[in-house]
Every structure is written in C-alpha cells, then in structure tokens.
Amino acid sequence: MADIPKHEDTFEDVLVQVEHDLSQLKYNVGKINVDEKGATLDIKVLDNAISRTQSSIRRHADDYLKSVNKQQLVLPAIEDLPKQTLKIYKWKPSLEGLPDVYSQKKTLDALFHETKVKPEAVESLAVTKAKGKRVQYLPEDELQPVIKPSLLRMSIQHNIMTLQPRPELHWSKKELDFKPEKKSKCQMDSQTRPRRKVGESKHLFTSLPSLPSQITVSDRMDQMEIQATTSFVTEETEDQSEDAQTSTFTIVNGKIDPMAKDFICFKGRFSWCWSSVVEVLEDLTKLLREFAVPLAKVDGDNFIQLCPSSDYGYSKTLSKATLFSLLQNKGDVLELVSRPGQRYRGEGGRDAAATRIQACWRRYFNRTSYLCYHHRKNAAEVISMSWLLHYQRCQVKKDLQAKRFRQLENYRNRAEHLAENWKHIRSSKRTIIHIPSLGFSQSWRQNTRKYDILQNIQITRLCDIRDENVEVIYICPVHLGEDILRYYDNFLSRNGADSSTSQDLLCNKRFLILTPEAVDHFPTRNMCLSTLLKYSPSTLKQIKRQIQGKWAYIVGGVGHEDDLDVADELDVPILGPEPAVSQLHGTKSGGRRIFSEAGLEVPPGQGDVYALNQLYETLAELITQNIHIQRWLFKINVQRRGRDTAFCDVCHLRCYSWALQRYQYFGPDLYHSKWVQEFVMQKYLEEIPEWLIYYTQLAKCSRFQSWSEFMKFFLRQGGVVEAYPPSENVTHMTVDMLLEPSGEVTLLSWGDQLHGYCHLDIVGAIIPKTSVHLEILHSICMHVAHVCQQKCIMGYVSVGLATFVDHSTMKQKIWGIDLEIGFSDQLAMTQMLLMATGGTLNWHTGCFEVPMPVKEKCSEQEAAAKHLVDSRYAVVGIHLFHSNLSMLYHSMFFKMCKYNYIEFNKKENEGTVFALYDSSERSTIGMIAVSEDLQGALVTFAQNLSVIHQEILSSKKEEETNFKVVITNIEDMLEMIIQNKNQLMD
Known part of the structure; x- marks a missing residue:
C-alpha cells in the first residue's frame, strides 16, 4: 500500500478567509449612508475583492486537486472494523427530488447567452463544508461540466447583491443575512461530530451557480450524478436530514420570520435565484396582509417550477391565482379570501373600502347619468326619425296626389278630345x-x-x-x-x-x-x-x-x-269613367241609387250597410214592412255576376207565423201603422241574430266558407240588404249598352240569364231575350243611361233586371237589381257569337239575325242583294267548370268533341263554339250553342254538356263541376217551354 500523504489542507481556510472578506465588505457597504449628499459607493473595492477571491480559489483548487489525484486511498483493516464506533452512512441521494439541470441549463442559457464556455477551459468543481473543516473533491475525469472563472465571478456578484438590503421588504437587512459569526444549531452540531468520508454524509440543499447551456454529459448516469453532486452539499447532521429535504416555511399574519429554521433552509435552497424569490415573496406577503390571512404555509417545491421557468424579473406582477398556488393550505386560504369583505379587514382595508364605495357610487352616478342621456338620445333619435319619416311620407303623399291630379287632368283633357x-x-x-x-x-x-x-x-x-x-x-x-x-x-x-x-x-x-x-x-x-x-x-x-x-x-x-x-x-x-266615379256608382248600393233616380222600381231593401247593429235593425224593419217577402238577400258592394251572395228565408223565424196572424187581424191598412209595426219589429229584432247564424246560406262557397267570414267581409266592404222577388218563376236578364262620349246610347247585347247552383249564380245567358217586351226594355235602358251620363259615367254599362208576375195584380214587374260599369263577360261572349255567325242583334226587332244559308239556286251575291237573313237563338255558357277537364289537353278535347259531332257548321250557322281561357289548369271553358229556335239551342247545349261529362267522367276521382246543375236548370226551362206551347195551342 502506498503511503498516505500527510499535509494540512488549507483550502477550507481560504474559503473562511473569503467569507471573512465578504463579511468585511458587507460591513463597509453597510456603513455607507446613501442618503448623505455626496456619498458614493466605490465599485472598485468590490471588483478587487472578487478578483482576489477568484484567483485564490483557482490556485488552491488546482493544488488541492493535484494532491488528491495523487493520493492513494487505503481501506481499513478487517480487525479494526469492530473497533469502529462511528456508523458509516452511504450516500444515496434521492433522484426524484433532484432538480432538472437540463431545464435549468436552458434557462441559464437564455440568461447568460453572451457567455460561452470552451471545452479546454475546464476547471475542477469543489463542494466544501466550510464550518466542519471537511473538504470533499470529485475526480477530475468524472467532472464533465466546466465553470469558467468569469461565470463564477458573476455568481459571487449575484450572491453579494442578494445580501444587500431591499427597501421593499418589511424585514430588516440583518434579518435576511447569513452572518458568518453567528452559527446555527445545525452548524454548531456539525463541529462536535467526527469527520466523514466521501459519500457517507447526507446532503443539504445548497445552490451553486447553474451551468451554461453548452455543457454536455456523457451518459444518463453521469448526468444524474453530476446534477446531484453540483446541487447538494452535506451540511446537517443525521437528526436534521428531514428538515434539509423540506422547503416549506410559514408566513404568519403576512410576515416572514427570517430567523426561522424553515425559512433559513428555504433561503439556502434558493440562494442562486434569491432576487426572483424575494420579488415573489414580496407580492405574496403583501397579498396575505391585504386579506388578513393569519397563517399560510408556502410550498417551496412550487418555486422550482415558478422561479427558473418564468421571466418574473421582466414582468410586473404575478396573478393572485398563481400566488395562492404556492401555498400548501391554499384551500383554507382561498375559503378565507372568498368571504365577503375579507379584503377590507387586512392592510389598507379602510382605504380599499373607501375606494370601492367611491368607485361604486361614481359608477352608479355615471351609469345613471349615461342611461338618462342614452334614453334622451334614443328618444331624440326616435322623434327625429319619426318626424323625418312623417315628413317624407307627407312629401310622397303630396307628390302622389299631385301626380294623380295631373293624371286626372290629362284624362279629362283626353276625354274631351275623344268626345269631340x-x-x-x-x-x-x-x-x-x-x-x-x-x-x-x-x-x-x-x-x-x-x-x-x-x-x-x-x-x-x-x-x-x-x-x-x-x-x-x-x-x-x-x-x-x-x-x-x-x-x-x-x-x-x-x-x-x-x-x-x-x-x-x-x-x-x-x-x-x-x-x-x-x-x-x-x-x-x-x-x-x-x-x-x-x-x-x-x-x-x-x-x-x-x-x-x-x-x-x-x-x-x-x-x-x-x-x-x-x-x-x-x-x-x-x-270609361274616372276610377273614383266607377268605384262610387259601380257598387250594389250605387246601382240602387241610380235606379231610384231613373224611376225604375228596385227591390225593398237598404244599401250602404256597414255595421252589425245597423244590419239587424234594417233587416227587422224590412221584414216587418214587407211581410210577404219570403227570402232576403245580402250582397257585398264590390261583387259581380251575383256570386258571393248570401240569403236567408223568413220561414225559419219563430215569430213569423205570429206576425202573419197580426197582419190578418189588423188588415193591410192598419198593420202598416207605426204603433203596430213597432211591437212586431221588436220581436224580430230579438230573434234575427240567432236566425242569421243558423239559417243563412251562401249562394257560392268559392270564397267564404261560413257566415262569420262572409259577415266580416260584408261589414268591411259594405253591402246591400234587399228582397228576392216573391214569385216562383223569376227571370233575370242583362242588357249591355255603350254610353258613347258624344252622348249617344247604343244597345249592344241583351239576354236572359242562365243560372247555376241557384238564381244568384250566373253562368251564362240566352240570346236574345224573351222575357220582357222590347219597348219597355228600351225605355228602361234609356232612363238608366240618362242618369249615368249625369253622373259622368261613359263607356260600357251593364244593367241587371229581374222580371216576375205579381200575384196580387197579375201584372209583370221589373226590378232593377244590378248595375255594373265596364266591359261585361256577356258582352265579350256576344262578340264571339257575332263573329262566329256573322250575324247582328237587331235592336228594332229584338232578334238575333244571321245571313240566310246560300242555296244552290241562289248565289251569294243575290242573297246579299236581297238582304236575306234568318233568325237564330243562342245559349251562351260563360263560366262552365269541370275539374276533370284538366286531364285533357285542348287538342284531345277538340278531337273528342269532333268525334261526338260537337262542332260548328259555318254554312248553316248552327252548332257549337268553345272559348278557352288558360293553358295550365284548363278546368274552366266557355261554350256557345246556336240553333234555329230556342228549344233546339237549349237541347244542343244540354246534350253537349252531357256528352263531355260522360267522356271525362272518372270513377277513381270525385269531380267538381256545375255541368249537372246547368243541365237540370235547362231541363226545367224546356218543360216550361213545352207547357207554354201546349197552352197556346189550346
């Protein structure tokens, strides 16, 4: 085994000396009074201290690394293991709690984008335990990150700036500083404990300057070890390991205790970004004081995500929701904050309440003023727009009136020119x-x-x-x-x-x-x-x-x-007349007035009825005065051809039999006295409303489906109540005449009416007329034409008459029942009849004359020279309707008629002629049947309708037609003609 070098480490002394220099520098900075005039802060002193510190650390770090690399590690002897009383702890840092160096690298790369680290400038990283006089080095080959001296210098400057007092906080400068002469409990305990080898001590959260973005890592395990090594330092003893791993501290009444252990640990953990943390804490404590929160626990782990990842230094403030998310007991805090009026119990609550009250009052006042102004503005706009529209409407009305007046003047000038x-x-x-x-x-x-x-x-x-x-x-x-x-x-x-x-x-x-x-x-x-x-x-x-x-x-x-x-x-x-004249005198009420002025007898009745009470009173009076009238008609002023007429029979009145008894009791003369009729009229007046509702019938239901609809329109347009002729045999006829502009009157057409569903539904005519003597008819027409000319009526006029035999006098009576101003449908069909036959209506004889058929012995020129004419009768159907006609095209219809010999013989001037009205529906047609006598014309007309009906009859479809009704009416007329002939023969 190699010998262990025995030399004294001076690296920790150097660090102590650096800390002493920093404290001395802090003390010198603290003595400077910034408020004094002329006082300045010498930055060179700071720069010299930092440079001296940097060079000393670099020199001693290099020497120390060299000595450590050459030192050989000796394992303890086996026999000495039982004698050891010191328990060896293995260093097993928690990888889940380690900060993400890779995310911090990106953030620091943005912060220090101007600082670039070259691979060759690699320096060793030392992690030391200052107070325990124990230094731990990492091998140089395992230390991949490189710290440039300039970057270390920036880190030291950053830590020095964090030690400077901040006037915005509510605690003093001394409370936030880690003074070297004062030792915490954990530091004092660490001096009494024996030294530990590398990897045996627990790690406390201490932050060194983050690495630049250019640093690379060999593999995943090396990166995790480097992150753990560069982020954690063993600083506390075994009994304080749990406090080192937690970063939660308490804020009481919106104030932080800087001497609290939890806050000291929190500050040590975030010393590398303390400036950002201080700003967040300022906002958080201020918010807690404003809402008078008694206790708040700050979760330091959220600062790891908040401070490095957000550019809080460049933003003004964080939202309240973000600040409350930093609290562990945010549920209780939010419940307290959400209480009504909680903001006004905290710091500046009175001012905030006053501000709120004033703001609400100003808002209410301004809002009320604005609404009043807006209401007046809208009212002014509505008034102005209404006035503008009214003015424009009046202007347009004046323009239209002027235009109508100008057109009327032009019409009158042209009418005078036409008359001349x-x-x-x-x-x-x-x-x-x-x-x-x-x-x-x-x-x-x-x-x-x-x-x-x-x-x-x-x-x-x-x-x-x-x-x-x-x-x-x-x-x-x-x-x-x-x-x-x-x-x-x-x-x-x-x-x-x-x-x-x-x-x-x-x-x-x-x-x-x-x-x-x-x-x-x-x-x-x-x-x-x-x-x-x-x-x-x-x-x-x-x-x-x-x-x-x-x-x-x-x-x-x-x-x-x-x-x-x-x-x-x-x-x-x-x-024709002016439109206003036509609309005034062309109604049912206007016709009654003209007939009365012309001396023509009119049916008992009353015109210009516009109210329901007026209708009841008028009807009660008429029924009382004309007790022999069995049916009363209700005609709308604007109707034509008798359509859309209602009628009601008096036999359905309960008091009618009683009234007849009164009439027979008093006699005709006494019954017409006022005091007798007044009582009878009162009885009628009580029953008429119900009588009209239940017993009134509509002549033609094409427009109105009920009495209520008819009465609504009747009262809107006005109408006439008049009596139906008191006879079973009533003949209606129409005379068309032309009131020429020069003053002459020409009779153009006359004929008896052909009816459909009832005597009020006109579907055609029989030409010429046979019911009234020609001289009487001429006299009536001349009188009516004279009155019309006095009313400034000219052009085409149609007069409707009703003739019957009065049973009391056994004389023929003629009533004027209808006056229409304009070209009539009968006159239009008469023009077609005259065109087809080449004949004329002779006013003097009252006959329909046609040229006599040319015989073989007589040439056409001889017949014309002798004026040979023959008389004919024609039955004209104007409104013939059959729904099945729409199934046939007109070409097929004419082929069908030709197959059944329904055609017109031009040589004989006999036969049938059709009038077509539309190409789409094809359900309405006109038909003219011409024959030598009236009976033959009626038979031909009825046979034609019967043949057409049989040809187009469909068993699968229910048809709508008036063919059957017309055929039935013609059969009745034929029976009457036969009876009259038999009477004449007898």
Whole structure:
C-alpha cells in the first residue's frame, strides 16, 4: 500500500478567509449612508475583492486537486472494523427530488447567452463544508461540466447583491443575512461530530451557480450524478436530514420570520435565484396582509417550477391565482379570501373600502347619468326619425296626389278630345287596347282564387276585329300556350280576319296578344291587370310602337287608379269613367241609387250597410214592412255576376207565423201603422241574430266558407240588404249598352240569364231575350243611361233586371237589381257569337239575325242583294267548370268533341263554339250553342254538356263541376217551354 500523504489542507481556510472578506465588505457597504449628499459607493473595492477571491480559489483548487489525484486511498483493516464506533452512512441521494439541470441549463442559457464556455477551459468543481473543516473533491475525469472563472465571478456578484438590503421588504437587512459569526444549531452540531468520508454524509440543499447551456454529459448516469453532486452539499447532521429535504416555511399574519429554521433552509435552497424569490415573496406577503390571512404555509417545491421557468424579473406582477398556488393550505386560504369583505379587514382595508364605495357610487352616478342621456338620445333619435319619416311620407303623399291630379287632368283633357272626335274615330281606322282589369280592393283580390283566370275570361274581346277598321291589342293576364294561340288564330282567320298571336314587333296584323312581364314577378299577389301593365316597361314600349300615328283608346274593366297611370304613359284616352266615379256608382248600393233616380222600381231593401247593429235593425224593419217577402238577400258592394251572395228565408223565424196572424187581424191598412209595426219589429229584432247564424246560406262557397267570414267581409266592404222577388218563376236578364262620349246610347247585347247552383249564380245567358217586351226594355235602358251620363259615367254599362208576375195584380214587374260599369263577360261572349255567325242583334226587332244559308239556286251575291237573313237563338255558357277537364289537353278535347259531332257548321250557322281561357289548369271553358229556335239551342247545349261529362267522367276521382246543375236548370226551362206551347195551342 502506498503511503498516505500527510499535509494540512488549507483550502477550507481560504474559503473562511473569503467569507471573512465578504463579511468585511458587507460591513463597509453597510456603513455607507446613501442618503448623505455626496456619498458614493466605490465599485472598485468590490471588483478587487472578487478578483482576489477568484484567483485564490483557482490556485488552491488546482493544488488541492493535484494532491488528491495523487493520493492513494487505503481501506481499513478487517480487525479494526469492530473497533469502529462511528456508523458509516452511504450516500444515496434521492433522484426524484433532484432538480432538472437540463431545464435549468436552458434557462441559464437564455440568461447568460453572451457567455460561452470552451471545452479546454475546464476547471475542477469543489463542494466544501466550510464550518466542519471537511473538504470533499470529485475526480477530475468524472467532472464533465466546466465553470469558467468569469461565470463564477458573476455568481459571487449575484450572491453579494442578494445580501444587500431591499427597501421593499418589511424585514430588516440583518434579518435576511447569513452572518458568518453567528452559527446555527445545525452548524454548531456539525463541529462536535467526527469527520466523514466521501459519500457517507447526507446532503443539504445548497445552490451553486447553474451551468451554461453548452455543457454536455456523457451518459444518463453521469448526468444524474453530476446534477446531484453540483446541487447538494452535506451540511446537517443525521437528526436534521428531514428538515434539509423540506422547503416549506410559514408566513404568519403576512410576515416572514427570517430567523426561522424553515425559512433559513428555504433561503439556502434558493440562494442562486434569491432576487426572483424575494420579488415573489414580496407580492405574496403583501397579498396575505391585504386579506388578513393569519397563517399560510408556502410550498417551496412550487418555486422550482415558478422561479427558473418564468421571466418574473421582466414582468410586473404575478396573478393572485398563481400566488395562492404556492401555498400548501391554499384551500383554507382561498375559503378565507372568498368571504365577503375579507379584503377590507387586512392592510389598507379602510382605504380599499373607501375606494370601492367611491368607485361604486361614481359608477352608479355615471351609469345613471349615461342611461338618462342614452334614453334622451334614443328618444331624440326616435322623434327625429319619426318626424323625418312623417315628413317624407307627407312629401310622397303630396307628390302622389299631385301626380294623380295631373293624371286626372290629362284624362279629362283626353276625354274631351275623344268626345269631340268620336264620330270621326268610329268611322276611321283605330286601335282598341283591351285591358280586362278587375280593379277591386286589395282585400277582395287576395281572397279570390284564380284571379288571373277571372280577368282572362274576356279574351273573346279579340272578336272586335270583325269591324274592318278595328285593330285590337289584347293585354293578357296569363301566359297562353301555343294551343290556345293557334286556336284563336284559326278561329279569327276562318271568319275573315287577319291575325297574329306572335309578339313580333314588326307584325302588322289586326290583333296582337301581349302578356306583361310583371306577371312573372308577382305570381301570387293577385294584382289587377292595370297594375301589372304599369310595372311592365317593355310591354308599354311595345304598345307605343304599335299605336304610333294611329287613333287609339283604352277599353278597361273595373276601374282602378292605375288605369290613369297607364293611359298617361301611353298618352291615349280611356273609354270609361274616372276610377273614383266607377268605384262610387259601380257598387250594389250605387246601382240602387241610380235606379231610384231613373224611376225604375228596385227591390225593398237598404244599401250602404256597414255595421252589425245597423244590419239587424234594417233587416227587422224590412221584414216587418214587407211581410210577404219570403227570402232576403245580402250582397257585398264590390261583387259581380251575383256570386258571393248570401240569403236567408223568413220561414225559419219563430215569430213569423205570429206576425202573419197580426197582419190578418189588423188588415193591410192598419198593420202598416207605426204603433203596430213597432211591437212586431221588436220581436224580430230579438230573434234575427240567432236566425242569421243558423239559417243563412251562401249562394257560392268559392270564397267564404261560413257566415262569420262572409259577415266580416260584408261589414268591411259594405253591402246591400234587399228582397228576392216573391214569385216562383223569376227571370233575370242583362242588357249591355255603350254610353258613347258624344252622348249617344247604343244597345249592344241583351239576354236572359242562365243560372247555376241557384238564381244568384250566373253562368251564362240566352240570346236574345224573351222575357220582357222590347219597348219597355228600351225605355228602361234609356232612363238608366240618362242618369249615368249625369253622373259622368261613359263607356260600357251593364244593367241587371229581374222580371216576375205579381200575384196580387197579375201584372209583370221589373226590378232593377244590378248595375255594373265596364266591359261585361256577356258582352265579350256576344262578340264571339257575332263573329262566329256573322250575324247582328237587331235592336228594332229584338232578334238575333244571321245571313240566310246560300242555296244552290241562289248565289251569294243575290242573297246579299236581297238582304236575306234568318233568325237564330243562342245559349251562351260563360263560366262552365269541370275539374276533370284538366286531364285533357285542348287538342284531345277538340278531337273528342269532333268525334261526338260537337262542332260548328259555318254554312248553316248552327252548332257549337268553345272559348278557352288558360293553358295550365284548363278546368274552366266557355261554350256557345246556336240553333234555329230556342228549344233546339237549349237541347244542343244540354246534350253537349252531357256528352263531355260522360267522356271525362272518372270513377277513381270525385269531380267538381256545375255541368249537372246547368243541365237540370235547362231541363226545367224546356218543360216550361213545352207547357207554354201546349197552352197556346189550346
């Protein structure tokens, strides 16, 4: 065995001397009064001390390492082992509690990125126990990390800076310093204990300067040993090993006891980053004092993750949640802190409470002021916007009124010009713009089904071209298919009229069918045709090109304000009254007033009913005064053709039989006295509301499904209550006449009405009329036309009359029941009848005359020279409906009719002619049956309906049709005609 070198170690003395120099330096620094004026701190003194310390440590460390490397270790003798009384402890550091040098290396690499360590500058690392006079060295080949002298110097400077007093803390400088002359208990005990060999002592947490990022480790075990060696130093005895491994200390009432063992151990563990720890502790203690936390235990292990991994030195402060996470008893602390008002029990609580109260008050005051301001601002905005909208609305209203007034003035000027030149226009070539518009109110239009088809029923206006001087531009409310266009083209061509159904701008034919482009933009709005044409600039331009340089005027339907707009745009007159006049006198109530002024007898009734109480009182009074009337009708002002009418029979009134007894008891003269009728009227008034609800029937249920719906619309639009003629045989007839602008009156069509479901549902007419004498009819029409002209009504007017035999006098009575202003459906179908037969309606004879068929012995020229004519009768069906018709295309329908010999014979002027209305649904058609006598026309019409019904009848589908009802009514009429003939023969 080699001899053990016996020389005295002076390395520990050097370390003691260094510590003494540092203490002396600290004492000198402490004597400097920074507050004194002119006092300065000499940095050179610090620099000299650090340099001297560095050189001395380097020199002695090199000598010591050389001596240790040459020293041979001698194992103790075997016989000496039992004599040893000192227990040898093996050094087994806990690898789980070791700090991660690799993560610290990255952090220090960022902190000391300017310092680079070269591999050749390797120096030995000494871990010493200063107070125990025992030094432990590591072998040089196992010490892979290299510490540069400049880095060691920076570490010593950093430790010196941590010893300087911090004015922000609440403890003094002396309380935070480790003074060399004062020894802790663990240090004093360590001097009385025997020395231990390398690896036998326990390790206490002491931090040396961290290694640069360029340091490399050979393998995983070497790295773990180096980390354990460089991070831990044996400093305490066996009984204090547990305190060395723990880093928890207590904060009482927000203050730290610097002399407490736990805090001293904690400070020794974090001395390498004490500046960051102090800043964290400052914030933590301040937070605990603010919330008056009596006891808080700080978990030092969290500082390992918090301090090295966060750039706390560069941030202002940590969040409260982060600070509370450093506590072991954070659950109790958070429970205490979360108590209401706990913040105001701690340090500065009164100021914080005052600040909070003032802030809340200022917030409430400012918030209230802002809400008041915001409310006033919103109110001002609403008022200003309302006023602006009101002003704009008034301005637009004024502009519209001015525009309407201008259009009305233009209409009147053009009407005067039309009246002055009417005779010249009638005798010269002219263009008629037919617009079959139904300008009803919006509510009425929205509640009407198939409104476009109803407007297109008058497509037979095309037959006005039978006058050689007339060209027709027909505005169609629906898109017609090629089948319908080809049908009317062939029909008009066969009857000697050139035609064109194409929309070519260069066509010069005598009629043109145009569909406004706005039909595609408003498919579900049920807008009247005039409005659609108003919003169709392309169609208006095309009409302008067609009428340029020609006499032209507009023939409309039911008047609407947009008629004036269209006429103003086209700069043509309207053959009709002003829209306001038409809407005033074209209603049921207006017709009653005109008939009364014309001296025509009207049914007992009352017009302009707009309230429910008014309806009850009026009805009770009428029933009382007209006790023989069995049925009362309720008509809406804006309805046409008798549709959408309700009726109720008085036989359902419980007091009606009692009223008849009163009438028979008092007699006709005394019964009409006021005191008798007042009592009867009171009885009626009590029963009428219930009577109307349970016994009122609707003539046609296409629009309204119940009495309540009908009554709601009746009171909104206004209506008429009038009596139905008190007879079983009542004949209704319609007369169409033209009130020319020049003042003349021309009768254009007359015929008895053909009814459907009841006498109020008009589906067609029988031409010519047979129920009223011609002279009486002419007189009535002239009187009505004279009153209409006084009301500024011109154009086409239809008069509806009802004739029956009064059983009390056995004389014929004629009541005026309906007045319609505008081109009627009957007149449109009459034009088609005259076009198909080439005949005329002779006003003087009252007959429907057609040219006599040409025989073989008589040429056409001779027949024309002799004016040979023959009379015909025609049954015209305008609104014939069958749901199964939609299953057949028009081509198949005509083939079916031809197969069943349903066609028109042009030579004989007998047969059947159809009118088609639409290409999509195809469920509504018009039909005209012509024959030599009335009985033959009725039979032909009924047979045609029966054959068509049998051909399209389907057993799988339930049809909706009025064919059966019309056939039944025609059969009743035929029976009546046969009975009349038999009576005449007898």
